[in-house]
Amino acid sequence: MFICICNAITERQVQAAVSEGATSLSDLQGQLGVASCCGCCAETATEYLPGGRYASQAAVSHAGALVADAANDPGHVLVEMVEVAVRRA
Ligand code: FES
Numbered sequence: 001m002f003i004c005i006c007n008a009i010t011e012r013q014v015q016a017a018v019s020e021g022a023t024s025l026s027d028l029q030g031q032l033g034v035a036s037c038c039g040c041c042a043e044t045a046t047e048y049l050p051g052g053r054y055a056s057q058a059a060v061s062h063a064g065a066l067v068a069d070a071a072n073d074p075g076h077v078l079v080e081m082v083e084v085a086v087r088r089a
Contacts, residue, residue: 002044006037014048015057023050 001011009032017031025046028034035042047053 002033003042003048004034004037004041006041007033009034009041014045018050018055025049026065 003011013026013032014034016026022028022031024032025035025042028045028049029036034045048055048057066081
């Protein structure tokens, strides 16, 4: 799932940044570029920081056991784009 549409930043990228030590929106802005354009994603991104509504999900992601790829993660989009290109060829 995309958190920041302007910069194509996914939930997994935000979770990884938090797992690697990001503790503020400023950290996420510096590392990923979230909330650096329209700012609509700032509140959602903040919820992944320690103490936020989705903070525990970051810990699960870090463990790597329970989080599967989201349907619209960039890897899936690339595969779908290649499949469409092959079908058109
Ligand atoms: S959606 Fe993140 S800056 Fe616009």
